[in-house]
Amino acid sequence: MHHPFKVGFCFPKFLRRDKGESGTSHGVSVSEILAVRELDVDSGTKDDGRWQKMPQKSTEAYPYAFTVSYVERAWQHRWRCSDVTFHCLEGALCQQWVQTIREQLTALTSRPKHLLVYINPYGGKQQGERIYEQKVAPLFTLASISTHVIVTEHANHARDHLRTEAELKKYDGVVCVGGDGMFSEMVHGLVSRTQRDNGVDQNSPEEKLVPCTLRIGIIPAGSTDCICYATVGINDPVTSALHIIVGDAQAMDVCSVHHNNTFLRYSVSLLGYGFYGDVLADSERKRWMGPARYDFSGFKTFLTHHYYEGTVSFLPATDILGTPRDKTRCRAGCFICQHNGQLYSEDHQPLFLLPEYKGGWRVIRGKFLAINAASMSCACPRSPKGLSPAAHLADGTTDLILVRKCSRFNFLRHLLRHTSKYDQFDMTFVEVHRVRRFRFTPRYCQSDSELDLRENGKKLFSQICRDHPACSCSPAYSSWNCDGEILPHAAIEVGLVRIEGKILDENLLQSAQTGVKVHLPFGQRP
Numbered sequence: 001m002h003h004p005f006k007v008g009f010c011f012p013k014f015l016r017r018d019k020g021e022s023g024t025s026h027g028v029s030v031s032e033i034l035a036v037r038e039l040d041v042d043s044g045t046k047d048d049g050r051w052q053k054m055p056q057k058s059t060e061a062y063p064y065a066f067t068v069s070y071v072e073r074a075w076q077h078r079w080r081c082s083d084v085t086f087h088c089l090e091g092a093l094c095q096q097w098v099q100t101i102r103e104q105l106t107a108l109t110s111r112p113k114h115l116l117v118y119i120n121p122y123g124g125k126q127q128g129e130r131i132y133e134q135k136v137a138p139l140f141t142l143a144s145i146s147t148h149v150i151v152t153e154h155a156n157h158a159r160d161h162l163r164t165e166a167e168l169k170k171y172d173g174v175v176c177v178g179g180d181g182m183f184s185e186m187v188h189g190l191v192s193r194t195q196r197d198n199g200v201d202q203n204s205p206e207e208k209l210v211p212c213t214l215r216i217g218i219i220p221a222g223s224t225d226c227i228c229y230a231t232v233g234i235n236d237p238v239t240s241a242l243h244i245i246v247g248d249a250q251a252m253d254v255c256s257v258h259h260n261n262t263f264l265r266y267s268v269s270l271l272g273y274g275f276y277g278d279v280l281a282d283s284e285r286k287r288w289m290g291p292a293r294y295d296f297s298g299f300k301t302f303l304t305h306h307y308y309e310g311t312v313s314f315l316p317a318t319d320i321l322g323t324p325r326d327k328t329r330c331r332a333g334c335f336i337c338q339h340n341g342q343l344y345s346e347d348h349q350p351l352f353l354l355p356e357y358k359g360g361w362r363v364i365r366g367k368f369l370a371i372n373a374a375s376m377s378c379a380c381p382r383s384p385k386g387l388s389p390a391a392h393l394a395d396g397t398t399d400l401i402l403v404r405k406c407s408r409f410n411f412l413r414h415l416l417r418h419t420s421k422y423d424q425f426d427m428t429f430v431e432v433h434r435v436r437r438f439r440f441t442p443r444y445c446q447s448d449s450e451l452d453l454r455e456n457g458k459k460l461f462s463q464i465c466r467d468h469p470a471c472s473c474s475p476a477y478s479s480w481n482c483d484g485e486i487l488p489h490a491a492i493e494v495g496l497v498r499i500e501g502k503i504l505d506e507n508l509l510q511s512a513q514t515g516v517k518v519h520l521p522f523g524q525r526p
């Protein structure tokens, strides 16, 4: 056998494929091979019956065979598992092929071998378990990945298990089957555990965090699934499973949210106050509707048309080349794309290390219908281009979108532009800034007792709002939608989490400037 194994196999003519013409060669990159298995030609197939038996005449001529399962790119970012079977004359040759392919696969160190899987049976259309069993588990088995599966029993089960109990050393990655809320549980569990193990205090907004070594995979089974959509390009369990199997990775930005020097939460996709906070708060009470609750609550919130007064302060990202108004739509490996492939500025300074705080803080007071911080595009099936279409996945910034008070008609025009090709930022009452940090303070101070009530006694919340002095028709506070979870605090400070350790290394995809090393075992491949 000759040796093109590093880049891929080009199956030569002395092997015969059972699809297509005889004698054609078939190229499959090793990095996209999922599994190989030898077939017992006489008895048809050794395992799952996917192999189609050759016509009798050919099997006599080629009595030995093996099947290669590989990734096939289908339409719109969709990946599928395909099989191709090769037949040959000699048993020894056949075995040599199988063994060599297996050796090549074992040498791929980025592929996970042991995964810890958490299934949320309650998210989305409550199909998490079925999706995993029918679509994902067979692929993990095919790829010889061993799994430990936990079906969660309550909210924060997965987070707490990861934070305290899970024997993380045994695994190469964790996988969540659910929506953005489930992904958020993974991030919180893993990041908190890593900081605790390394003695880092999450309550200090200035503290540098230690990166987690485990990667997180998402099998979409939630309602919006925007983290999956914005990183993979589609919400499809099979595609995500295949990205996980081949060991794809994508770094992401993580925002830390604090209130009075107390850590509240991390956010990786949307932090939304006003419209998206109100939609979420209302929709939680309508979970029985499934994903349609967002349409219902969205419509209702749109009609109530509440605005909120307050002050937004932010630190613009001055050391980057891109803006939120760019026409780029990159979804992976963004740090590089943002600098047009360059890693160094004209004066040969590494772009990663340029001083961050050139411009200083800016302050904007006003009445806002929505304040959204999108650390990634937040693309999802509802809005395929997302809240901030040009946001990058791992550039250490978040796009702060301010929608000021305007008429219902104008707000509707703005919302509808999320679903069309028109620019949602090109409106007089909308502004967008790419920022490193920001802060929001509501006009009226929220007392601790109000916060307690909002956290513990949600029914009283509406009463308090109605009684508040701000305005007879608009409540004083909204809540923050933090990756689909409600944060009752109105006043928050947000910063991109900084990582400790070497910044520039060969594997740029895995070392963005400020993104915690939360790797998704997937991402669009070039």
Ligand SMILES: CCCCCCCCCCCCC/C=C/[C@@H](O)[C@H](COP(=O)(O)O)NC(C)=O
Pocket (backbone or CB within 6 Å): 179, 180, 181, 182, 222, 223, 224, 225, 226, 269, 270, 276, 280, 294, 298, 302, 378, 380, 382, 383, 386, 387, 415, 416, 418, 419, 481, 482, 483, 484, 485
């Ligand atoms: C009147 C026409 C309105 C069209 C508006 C379209 C804009 C849609 C933009 C959606 C951006 C969603 C950002 C994602 C947030 C998720 O983290 C969160 C939770 O997702 P999950 O339920 O956990 O999958 N979903 C929502 C709706 O807040």
Ligand SMILES: Nc1ncnc2c1ncn2[C@@H]1O[C@H](COP(=O)(O)OP(=O)(O)O)[C@@H](O)[C@H]1O
Pocket (backbone or CB within 6 Å): 119, 120, 121, 122, 123, 124, 125, 151, 152, 153, 154, 155, 156, 157, 177, 178, 179, 180, 181, 182, 183, 185, 221, 222, 223, 224, 225, 484, 485
């Ligand atoms: N077994 C469970 N029972 C109830 N809630 C759960 C369970 N497991 C996870 N959760 C919570 O369910 C919420 C929604 O989960 P998510 O997977 O994001 O689905 P969705 O996209 O439908 O919101 C999250 O807040 C998560 O913490």
Ligand SMILES: [Ca+2]
Pocket (backbone or CB within 6 Å): 253, 374, 375, 376, 391, 392, 393, 394, 395, 396, 397, 398, 399
């Ligand atoms: Ca970003």
